[in-house]
Amino acid sequence: MKTILIQLDTDSLPSTFDRVVAVDAGVDELFSYGGVNAGNVETLVHGAMFTRGVPDLKSTAIFLGGSQVADGEALLKRVKKIFFGPMRVSVMMDSNGSNTTAAAAVLAARKHVTLKGADALVLAGTGPVGQRASQLLAKEGARVRVASRSVDRARQTCDAIVAAVPGAELTPVQSTSSAELEKACEGVAVVIAAGAAGVELLSAEQVKGMSALKVAIDLNAVPPAGIAGVEVMDKAVERNGVLCYGAIGVGGTKMKIHKAALKKLFTANDLVLDTEAIYAIGSELG
Ligand SMILES: NC(=O)c1ccc[n+]([C@@H]2O[C@H](COP(=O)([O-])OP(=O)(O)OC[C@H]3O[C@@H](n4cnc5c(N)ncnc54)[C@H](OP(=O)(O)O)[C@@H]3O)[C@@H](O)[C@H]2O)c1
Numbered sequence: 001m002k003t004i005l006i007q008l009d010t011d012s013l014p015s016t017f018d019r020v021v022a023v024d025a026g027v028d029e030l031f032s033y034g035g036v037n038a039g040n041v042e043t044l045v046h047g048a049m050f051t052r053g054v055p056d057l058k059s060t061a062i063f064l065g066g067s068q069v070a071d072g073e074a075l076l077k078r079v080k081k082i083f084f085g086p087m088r089v090s091v092m093m094d095s096n097g098s099n100t101t102a103a104a105a106v107l108a109a110r111k112h113v114t115l116k117g118a119d120a121l122v123l124a125g126t127g128p129v130g131q132r133a134s135q136l137l138a139k140e141g142a143r144v145r146v147a148s149r150s151v152d153r154a155r156q157t158c159d160a161i162v163a164a165v166p167g168a169e170l171t172p173v174q175s176t177s178s179a180e181l182e183k184a185c186e187g188v189a190v191v192i193a194a195g196a197a198g199v200e201l202l203s204a205e206q207v208k209g210m211s212a213l214k215v216a217i218d219l220n221a222v223p224p225a226g227i228a229g230v231e232v233m234d235k236a237v238e239r240n241g242v243l244c245y246g247a248i249g250v251g252g253t254k255m256k257i258h259k260a261a262l263k264k265l266f267t268a269n270d271l272v273l274d275t276e277a278i279y280a281i282g283s284e285l286g
Contacts, residue, residue, distance in 0.1 A: 001059040002028035003266045006048055008036040010066030010075060010095065018065045018094075021255065025262035037071065038078035045082045054086045054269070061265035062091045069095040069128035080272065090271035092261050094278070095128070097254065100261070101219060102132030102194075103279040104254035106140065108245050109190045109215050111236070116141035119212070120190040123175060123201040123226065126153045129219060130194030132275045135161045137190070138168035139276065147175040147184050164275075175201070185210045193218045193226030204228040213242050221247035257282040 005027040007014055014032035022030050033044060048060050062079065064072050072095025079091055094100050109115065115137060122134045125146035137144045138161055146161075148154035154172030162168050173184040181202070185191070189212055195201045197220055207216065207229055216239075220226035225246070229239055235249030261273050261281045271277070 001052070001056050004029045004031065004048075004060045005063055005262065005265070006044065006060070007032040007063045007065065008041060008044060008075065008079075009034045010036055010064075010068055010071035015065050015067075017097075018063065021258050022063065022262060025259040027262065036066075036075065038074050041075060041078055042082055045079055048089050049083065049087045057086075057089050057269035058266055060089045060269075061262075062089055063262070063265075064091065064093040064095065066095050069098050071095065072098075076272075076274065086269070089269050090265040090273070092265055092271075092273035092278070094258065094261075097258075098128040098132055099273075099275050099278040100254045100258045100282075101129050101250065102136055102275065103257050103282040104250045105129075105133050105192050105194075105217050105219060105245070106136040106279065107253060107257075107282050108217055108236075108250055109137070109192070110140065112215050112243050113189050115190070118142045118189045119145070119187050120192070121145045121147060121173075121184055121188045123147045123191065123193045124195035124199075126150075126157045127194055127196070130192070131157050131161065133192050133194055134158075134170065135164055135168075135275055136279050137192075138165050138170055139279075141169075142190070143169040143171070145171045145173045145184055145188070147173045147181075149176050150174070178206075181206060182209065185213075187212050189214045191216050191227065193220060195220055195226045197222035198224065200224045200226060200228055202227045207242070208240065210242075215243045215245070217245040217250060219247050219250060221251075253282070253285075256285055260285055
C-alpha cells in the first residue's frame with residue numbers, strides 16, 4: 001500500500017520546505033493544499049478517512065503546517081474533532097517548524113546538562129518556539145524562567161504551559177531593562193534565545209557575566225545574533241567555557257526529527273504528533 005501524506009497548509013501557498021522534507025522522508029505520494037482553515041478542512045479530512053479500509057488507514061497521514069502557528073493549532077483542534085472511532089489517520093503539526101525546532105534546541109541542551117533541577121532561561125519565551133522550548137524544559141524537570149518584554153505575556157505563557165505540564169516550575173520574567181535581564185540570568189545553566197529574527201537579546205557582556213552558564217542556544221539565523229558571540233553554524237562550539245549552538249547548528253537535528261516524525265506517522269492510524277510526541281521522537285534518535 002502506497003503511503004500518502006496530505007499536507008494541509010494554513011498559508012495560501014503550501015510550504016516548499018515542508019514538501020521537500022516529505023519527499024526526503026520517503027512518502028510515496030504527497031497531496032498539498034493551501035489556504036486550509038478550521039472552516040474548510042472537513043471535506044479534506046473526510047477524503048483521508050473514508051477511502052481506505054481501517055487496517056490500511058495507517059498508510060495515509062496528515063501534516064499541518066504554515067507560517068502562523070496559532071492557525072495551525074486551531075486546525076489541529078478541528079481535525080481531531082472530525083475523527084471518530086477507528087475512522088482516523090495520524091496527524092503531525094509543525095507550523096513554522098515550531099515543534100521540531102523547540103525539540104532540537106532542548107535535546108541539544110540535554111546533551112550537556114542534567115535538566116532535572118537545572119535553572120534555564122528562555123529569552124522571548126512567549127513566541128511559538130520559545131513557548132514550546134519552555135514546555136519541554138519544564139517537562140524535563142528544569143526550573144524555567146520565561147522571559148518577555150512584557151511580564152504579563154510571560155505569565156500567560158507560563159499559565160498555558162502549566163496547563164499542559166502540571167507541576168511545571170516556571171517563573172515569568174520581564175527582560176526589558178539591563179537590570180531585569182541580568183537578574184533573570186543569575187545562576188542560569190542553560191539559555192535559549194527564541195526571539196524574532198534579527199533581534200539581539202543578550203549582549204556579549206551579559207553572557208560573560210553568567211558564571212553558571214554551560215549551554216547557550218540561539219535560534220535566530222538572521223544577523224545580529226540573538227546571543228552575541230554565538231555563530232549561526234555553532235554546534236557544541238566552546239566559547240569562553242560555554243557550549244554554543246546557533247540556528248543552523250540546531251537545524252540539522254531539527255531536520256532529522258522532522259523526517260523521523262513523518263516516518264512515524266505511517267506506523268499507526270491514531271498518532272497525534274504535537275510538541276511532546278515530537279520531542280519523544282527526537283529523544284529516540286539519540
Ligand atoms: N533554526 C531553525 O530551524 C528555526 C526554525 C523555526 C524558527 N526559527 C527561529 O526561532 C526564533 C523563534 O521563532 P518564533 O516563530 O517563535 O519567533 P517570533 O514569534 O517571531 O518571535 C518570538 C518572540 O520574540 C519577541 N520579539 C519580537 N520582536 C522583538 C523585538 N523587536 N525585540 C525583542 N523581542 C522581540 C516576542 O516576545 P515578547 O513580545 O514577549 O518580548 C515574540 O513573542 C526566530 O528567530 C525564528 O527565525 C529557527
